[in-house]
Amino acid sequence: xxxxxxxxxxxxxxxxxxxxxxxxxxxxxxxxxxxxxxxxxxxxxxxxxxxxxxxxxxxxxxxxxxxxxxxxxxxxxxx
Numbered sequence: 272x273x274x275x276x277x278x279x280x281x282x283x284x285x286x287x288x289x290x291x292x293x294x295x296x297x298x299x300x301x302x303x304x305x306x307x308x309x310x311x312x313x314x315x316x317x318x319x320x321x322x323x324x325x326x327x328x329x330x331x332x333x334x335x336x337x338x339x340x341x342x343x344x345x346x347x348x349x350x
Contacts, residue, residue: 273320275304275343278333280313289336290317299329316343 280289285308290301298321305316319326330340 272323272326273318274326275316275318276330277339277341277343278313278315278317279339279341280308280315281337282311284337285310285313287336289333289338290315293329293332297325297329297332299325 278290280287290303293299294301300320302318302320303315304318307314319329321329333340
């Protein structure tokens with residue numbers, strides 16, 4: 272399963288290796304899709320890949336550390 276999410280980091284967390292910590296602990300593969308980070312905010316688009324329970328655990332991991340997690344909604348238009 273793959274799930275795309277936006278992670279929003281507050282100023283106190285922009286320099287923390289939270290995504291790497293998640294991988295070290297849960298081994299959920301991730302693909303960095305986009306990122307915009309400065310001293311005031313960090314916004315990262317990630318694609319998480321793994322078993323549904325592991326992906327949910329990764330999102331909980333981020334939230335427990337103060338990161339906002341939002342799903343990336345894709346509008347699909349059929350021809």
